Amino acid sequence: MTQTYLGIGTNIERDKHARAAIIELQRLGVNLQVSTIYRCPAAGFDGAEFYNFVVGIDTDWALPELSRRLRAIEVAYGRPENAMKKQDRTLDIDILLFGEEISKQSLQLPRCDIFKFNFVLQPLYELCPDLVIPGDGRSVRQVWEQEFNSIGGMSNLTAITLNLSDDYQ
Template structure:
């Protein structure tokens, strides 16, 4: 079994699509858990606020199969196959970490979003604060402690 961390976000009918995305990702796992849901302002474009979370899964799927499965879920939940960054979306599913894998090809791992976005790092700090990032010598908690968010972010009650 591999432990993987998946970032989930939605800013189109987010009360529907975020839970639908979580449920679909859970089907790929033998066990799973998730962070709280956070509301965040969009980064890089004007649009509705996002709901974001991170899901930790234990899976027997290969990295390639997991990536293909997540892209299929995105399409099933209404995200166009040719969707670009910096636009509203029904669902966004990104692999942040896949075990100890470090990869420079798609998907790049660890995903650079860990170092850039509070909507990824804050949920990760809840799920696995003591996890050492592959190829680094710092934990998620240490990274979060040093992080200076560039966007507004708050937990959804």
């Protein structure tokens, strides 16, 4: 089993797609953890507000197959196959951390969003503060303590309540 952390974002039919992501992701592994869901402005473009959160999961899937399956989930819920960055989206699922994997290729691991966006770092911190980030050497807590305020802190994050109790157990 590989401990994996995924960043989830949606700004089209947010409640529906946040729930769908959680339901679909629980099928890909065990020990599903879901962070607080945060509402925040679109980053880098003029779009509707997003729901962003992080899911932790232990999975047996190899990285290429997991990536393929995540993409299939996005497409199944309406994300165009040729979707561009910085545009509204039904569902965006990014692999933030995949065990001890380090990669500078097209699937960058650890994903640099951890260090750049408060809507990624805050929920990751909630789930695994003591996890050491591969290749960085700092724990998520250390990154949070050193960088969180400089990337916006809680200034644009609003915790929302989304009733998930009936959707996954």
